[in-house]
Amino acid sequence: MAARALLQRSSLATRIASHCPKYLRIRPNQLSSLYSSTRYFHIRMPIEQTDKEVILTLPSDPSTSVKVLLHGANILSWTVAGNEKLWLSEGAILNGSKAVRGGVPLVFPVFGKSSSGPTSTLPQHGFARLSTWEFLGQVSASPLTVQFGLGPENVPEVLRKAWDFDFTLIYTISLGADTLETAMRVENTSSVDWDFQILFHTYFHIPDIQQVEVKGLTGTNVKDKVSKSDYSESNTAVTVASEVDRVYENVDDDVLITSAGKARFQIYRKNLADVVVWNPWVNASKNMGDFRPEDGYKSMICVEAGSVSGWTTLSPGQTWECSEKVKSLL
Numbered sequence: 224m225a226a227r228a229l230l231q232r233s234s235l236a237t238r239i240a241s242h243c244p245k246y247l248r249i250r251p252n253q254l255s256s257l258y259s260s261t262r263y264f265h266i267r268m269p270i271e272q273t274d275k276e277v278i279l280t281l282p283s284d285p286s287t288s289v290k291v292l293l294h295g296a297n298i299l300s301w302t303v304a305g306n307e308k309l310w311l312s313e314g315a316i317l318n319g320s321k322a323v324r325g326g327v328p329l330v331f332p333v334f335g336k337s338s339s340g341p342t343s344t345l346p347q348h349g350f351a352r353l354s355t356w357e358f359l360g361q362v363s364a365s366p367l368t369v370q371f372g373l374g375p376e377n378v379p380e381v382l383r384k385a386w387d388f389d390f391t392l393i394y395t396i397s398l399g400a401d402t403l404e405t406a407m408r409v410e411n412t413s414s415v416d417w418d419f420q421i422l423f424h425t426y427f428h429i430p431d432i433q434q435v436e437v438k439g440l441t442g443t444n445v446k447d448k449v450s451k452s453d454y455s456e457s458n459t460a461v462t463v464a465s466e467v468d469r470v471y472e473n474v475d476d477d478v479l480i481t482s483a484g485k486a487r488f489q490i491y492r493k494n495l496a497d498v499v500v501w502n503p504w505v506n507a508s509k510n511m512g513d514f515r516p517e518d519g520y521k522s523m524i525c526v527e528a529g530s531v532s533g534w535t536t537l538s539p540g541q542t543w544e545c546s547e548k549v550k551s552l553l
């Protein structure tokens with residue numbers, strides 16, 4: 224396909240800048256000369272880039288930071304005042320050969336495994352977490368904000384052929400004093416309609432799963448993948464004492480995660496109707512080779528904001544946006 228060949232020759236950043244003026248303000252790899260290395264002092268730059276990672280550090284508090292792996296644009300770590308807020312498996316594979324077990328993997332264009340339609344040929348949770356994203360640069364100093372991009376040219380060939388549509392994803396990450404905001408802009412750059420699902424698969428680090436409550440889900444419809452049943456959530460708080468794998472559909476309220484009775488994370492969502500709650504507990508943890516330590520399920524809970532209970536259709540030239548803001552309260 225000639226158009227695809229052209230796409231592959233141009234870099235994603237050039238393509239975005241040429242057809243999307245709003246994103247011209249992207250400053251590729253901007254590392255302010257103000258912070259350029261000095262021979263005498265080690266100054267932590269607000270944005271540091273290696274060939275594998277991008278690290279954002281708050282100038283006002285160097286112990287507040289976020290680390291993003293280019294593979295999957297997977298957030299690996301979020302610290303607030305030196306405390307880690309995300310769970311990352313000790314067995315996570317970070318070399319690009321597999322999706323990362325922990326942090327914030329990105330799920331696109333399918334949640335789980337679909338049994339029909341164009342995404343049915345893709346692996347579980349799609350290709351976004353299996354592709355190496357481009358770092359587009361810093362877009363704001365306050366809040367400290369960077370962007371990453373993904374197009375067909377970045378997707379491993381076998382997966383690109385499995386879902387053969389043109390698209391652009393722009394992923395924006397903003398770090399605040401006690402907040403982490405993630406936003407996604409999805410654009411259909413092809414000449415046909417296509418459908419997608421999307422989700423931020425956040426692994427929260429918590430001290431003790433037995434003392435965690437997830438609030439804001441009461442009264443919503445649940446698709447329970449463990450009991451294989453649908454019901455309305457009757458509990459005022461969701462607790463975990465065995466494997467939990469549920470899709471809460473069309474959740475109206477903001478979601479709150481508490482631990483030992485104290486509010487720990489508040490989750491605000493825009494255009495992300497659904498919330499998945501997942502904890503693999505004993506047996507499912509053992510069955511995942513990259514889930515370490517085996518009892519790591521005691522210190523994590525996935526509360527995942529997404530648009531996954533149906534499909535969003537984008538026509539050629541259309542865009543769609545969503546965001547999630549997590550506020551750390553402890």
Ligand SMILES: O=P(O)(O)OC[C@H]1O[C@@H](O)[C@H](O)[C@@H](O)[C@@H]1O
Pocket residue numbers: 322347348424448468469499501527
């Ligand atoms: O092992 P994966 O592909 O990263 O998926 C982990 C879990 O992700 C959750 O979002 C799903 O609801 C679970 O069913 C799944 O087991």
